[in-house]
Amino acid sequence: MRESLRRLAGSSSEDGMESRPTGTRRVRIELLDGEHINVDIDRKARGSDLLDKVCDNLDIVEKDFFGLLYAQRGDSRAWLDLERRLSKTFRNEPWDVRFVVKFYPPEPSELRDDNTRYQLGLAVRRDLIEGRLTCSTITHALLASYVLQAELGDREGRVSGALLSSHLAVPLQVLTEDLEDKVDELYRKHKGQTPAEAELNYLENAKKISLYGAELHPAKDSEDIDISLGICARGVTVLRDGILMNRFPWTKITKISYNKRIFTLKLRASEFDECETYLSFRLPSTRACKKLWRCSVENHMFFRREAPVRVARCAGLPRFGSRRVSCRRTLRQLRAALPTPAA
Template sequence: MFPFGCSKKVGKLFTVKVCSLEAELEFNLKWNTTGKELLALVCQTIGIRDSGYFGLFHDDSNKGNAWLQPNKKILQQIHPKQTHCFMLLLKFYPEDVSDLSQDASLHLLFLQVRQLILRGDIYCPAEVCVLLASYDVQAKHGDYVSSTHKCGMIACKDLLPSSVFHLFSMTPDMWEDRIKHWYSQHQGLSRREAELEYLKLAQELKMYGVTLYPGSNKDGAQIWLGATPTGLNIYCAENAVDPHSSFRWPEIKNFGFKNEKFTVELVKKCSQNVVFVAQHVRMNGVIFDMCSGYHKLFLRRREPNSREGERVKSHTREEKCKRQVEQEKQLRESAEKGKAIAEAKLLRREEELKLFNAGLHRYREAFELLSEKSRVVEEQAWLLTESATSYEQRVNRFSSTRPTDQLPSTVENMAAVDQGGTSSGKFEFERNQYLPPYGEEPPTKLGLTAEPSCIRIVPSHTMMCQAPKYCLSDPEAPLNPPQSSSDQLCPGVPSMVPSSDTFMNQLLAEIEKEKTEYLHKSRHLFQLCKDLSLKIDELKN
């Protein structure tokens, strides 16, 4: 007989939807499909071999949340007008997370435990929450890289329970810094290894794998009954974290229920049986099913050389070998990638070295050119110094050998000299030199000798007359021009000698000009030497 007025319809199909924590599947099933057949179909589709830990969870309007019974038909457990949607969850938590041999099973357990911790169903201290969050980030994002990690990349609200934020007055940035501190220490962990470390840390929590059922004891006090992979726990109503009493499966002789009473018979005869009064009879059936499954897994895990144990060990070895092959492949690929990167870096360094050597060669050439230029500038400075010294010596010699009182006076009555029509022309006396050229030896003949000279009439305003050169045999003797008419330079033209003031002014102007040029060149030379020194220091550095 079918419940809810359903009639048998041969060949009739119905659609169910199965959702996991990361996927959604849809199946068309026959009317007589059982819960065990649907679970096997889902596990086969996803690729899960550890199907004994999983179950299909659904929302029952009569029983509340319930697990799909494996030995009953699906249409006998759900209402035909309801949406046929089931959740694939771990019904029985493993005693040790390493018992799950498949990565898919381990990943689903990781997602489920993570959800329970974030929701607050599994109590977790704040320090452990931060460490668990660091493994979660490692499994999601991989190794920590400081160059690519940005502030706000770690969403603390998705990694920590909301209760942690209320307990401590810390900003999200402060929580992120604490998570990042642990996250940076998980270098090299793969996704499976990070999830396994997460679960190993989570299974040490007091509420891991505990399914609580509300009820009362035989005295009527409100208590909680918790089924765990290792046994049964009794919790007070005020504290559902620390158990009031615990009974491991080896200490339990038998368990069962009658009406609302669920009885646990212990091995010790001196101990009283534990009586748990459920809120309704159907809950006792769920508790009995949960306790039976955990007890069966507990015994199977400790059976020596059992068929199921051998199958699990074989699958574990296969998965281990597969992971080793994948790790070797990844290491090989990473080594090849690192080798290619190293070769590219080496080529880049060689190119940089060639450019550096070329630049160094150019700098050396520039240094040699600047050194040569510095030497030339120093030689020019030395020549300028020698020239200035020569001029000073000539001036000193002239001043010491040509007294002003012995200069010839200006000839009077110079009018009408220019018979060619230049009546008002002005004669200018130009003296070549009174001393022998610098570096020449004076003549050995004592006395004065006069060279012939001529008078040149300048039509505009000046007439230049070249003065005779007097050679002195004695450098200390005074220089005296001839005074007699026989010693005149040009016959018929009066002898003319420029005044001492005019000649000295011309000589001083010439000396001042040379001095100004010398100072200008000296300043230019000083600046050039300074620039050269700076360039040499730059090349040395």
């Protein structure tokens, strides 16, 4: 994996001043480990071409779990449209994007590619460090102990705060002496685990965190109370003050729609209900509402559908911008396309 990173970084100089073929553009990419690399790509290329190029250089086979983020009008986490030409999204060089995990697999053990699993581990660590994912102190300690086992091997000395910080094992705001002691105790128990085993154990514990892989969107409920809507592999989660209030699995949701700033979920009638239920939420802007709608549709399509489908315009409602979604293959198609591991 590190050899792949060096090869990719070596394909472009840091200063970006060397000559390159006519008709190409310079793209600066931030990887999940915090490194920045430059790549050159044809000016007529689409987002999918850039994603494929990065994945190929990182030796990632399961490309469809990943995506590219860029900053757009105050939104630092806008998803790059994989079907749109890059020149229609960016203007001045270098074009800046972030390589990230877009669809977090609910069962990391089912991943076929070690490099995908490695990148997923980096993504979870970054979510924890940057505060998008929170967990208990004991979970922080357990995850940090697997990080050290994967990167340093068997424990040789006592765990210190400086060691944990240098390996980005825990967020600085939760680092205490008690946490160091707990990490040290757990780290000792992992003796003999290989890096691959430790990385898998890390992910098997991370997937149990309630907001694992969730993309959060600020909104207001019907009572005008501030909430967050989390979209992930399992469905839509409603949180208030960071506390999980409700969860709607994809199997219960029959329709996802939006009109201006109003985002609506249509829920299947349960055995105790006489009719279907509609839940509506108000977003800060039409742009934010459309982003939530796209995120929801793409996650539902990737994790639940047999194959991508064209998203039709809702009858009787005006069309607010493009309804194109960036989902090239679903999870089922991805698994079917990969060779079955030898027994």
